[in-house]
Amino acid sequence: MNIEETRRIPITDFLARMGHEPTSRKGNEWWYSAPYREERTPSFRVNILKNVWQDFGIGRGGDIFSLAGEFTGSSDFKEQAGFISEVFGGIAPATVFRPKEKRPETDPDEESCFVKVRFGPLYNKVLLNYLKERGICSDVALFNCEEVRYTLHGKRYFAIGFKNVSGGYELRTRMFKGSISPKDISLIDNSSDTCNLFEGFIDYLSWMMLGLGCGDDYLVLNSVALLERSYGVLDRYERVNCYLDRDEAGRRTLEALRKRYGNKIEDCSALYKGFKDLNEYLQHKDGILE
Template sequence: MERTEIDAMRYIPLADFLARLGHEPVRRSGNELWYRAPYRNERTPSFRVNVAKQLWYDFGLGKGGDIFTLAGEFARSEDFIEQVKFITETANMPMPVPEVSRPTFLPKPSEPAFEGVEAVPLLHSPLTEYLAGRGIPYAVASRYCCRLNYGVRGKRYFAVGFPNVSGGYEIRSRFFKGCVPPKDVSPVKVEGSSAGVCSVFEGFMDFLSAATLGLETGDCLVLNSVANVEKAMKHLDGYGRIDCYLDRDEAGQRTLETLKRHYGERVCDRSALYDGCKDLNEYLQLTKKKRNEQ
């Protein structure tokens, strides 16, 4: 590629690039713009753009980078040529002329770094009050979750932590939704359960909701992101039936279809249980509200 043309792409403001794709920030804080992740569905903004450094970071997926890696998320490709092609089409720029050698000057994202991560028991606290507000009782939450203490840029924070198979954590609080990398799936083995059935959930709030409702009668697998569906398959291959409690939205439907293509009739869509709700946690909250009103 012509270096000058690649440099020109790198200096396209990320906010302008996202605006061309139809995405505007939800809020601004200093040099940081916060978005709802533009390539997946979410309600709480966890996608940050640093306008000074021209870097992005998705706290929900635990990954980030520059305009090229962002284009890769949209194009669903780690191939640099495909990323450049997506940028040229979005920004209405001419496609650079290929060179023999591959460019080696892409900056590596250097933020954010979680410091002093410490997992401790989830005792009664504002965190458990937050979970109770979402319909999750302490008895269920304390069985599967921890309190995660961590630092970012010298400041200390705490959140509900839910571990994954690679040593990372999904973290939630009333004010924050994200993950301590690495991002991965979370298998949950239930003692004495039927080895032939596994229930699949998109996020751990839905899994905790299922446990609250008494639905987790067999082994379970929490994707922690629909982007992890390929990682999930090695954990699902041995099951004769796969019950899916996925979100009732486009991303959830795509994930269901991906699993059906791979496993065929072994996949059962259980989302009719919460028809009219976005996900299982919303259904749990609605169910508890109706009971309290009776």
């Protein structure tokens, strides 16, 4: 398509391709929760007759190209056009949020569980900014995480998703921490004889940002309560480097590991002495937290 043909693409279709549906429709005006930032009251309007959008929350608006710029955080016209092409060509953002099959154990009451769950590449500006605030760059995030969109208690949300070995996901946003069942550990298997162990995936991403090595295996507990579930995996390693939180739960977990594995366990928490966890250390190191 040429520029004018692209500009005539209905903005509502563009949003729908990325999993965004209107919260209300009033004549030619369709209202949405802003698709690239978090808000409680929908303030994003599309005039379907003029095919323009207006975000009253930030005081900006325009055509489909400027909207693509809000998603990408770029004012470069070629990047905006490329993003639109990817959405409709099924390459990047569109991997168009693939629907997730409902699990048999899902609560039949759709208002009290995760429903309409969709997955896609992590391109949401709000989520990437949240990770940036925690010292995690987009390259590391995109390689390891997904963007998850879902409905909970009748409302639509989006979150950073980190997959576990059973197909469930850990979910994070600035305001929310949860998971989509089944809850389980996460493993990145590179066929190494050394495993780096973390409590949560933000610490794993922090490890990647710090560039502490490469080629090892990585196991994320996703909860210290899942420690025993990790034994079947950890049994095969010659060395387990532990990057656990410097708190009582972390100490108990380390003791349990040492009781089972002895000298195979290496406590690496001295690296971030004086900080709660690896991510807090990363943020102070990068000057994010003063």
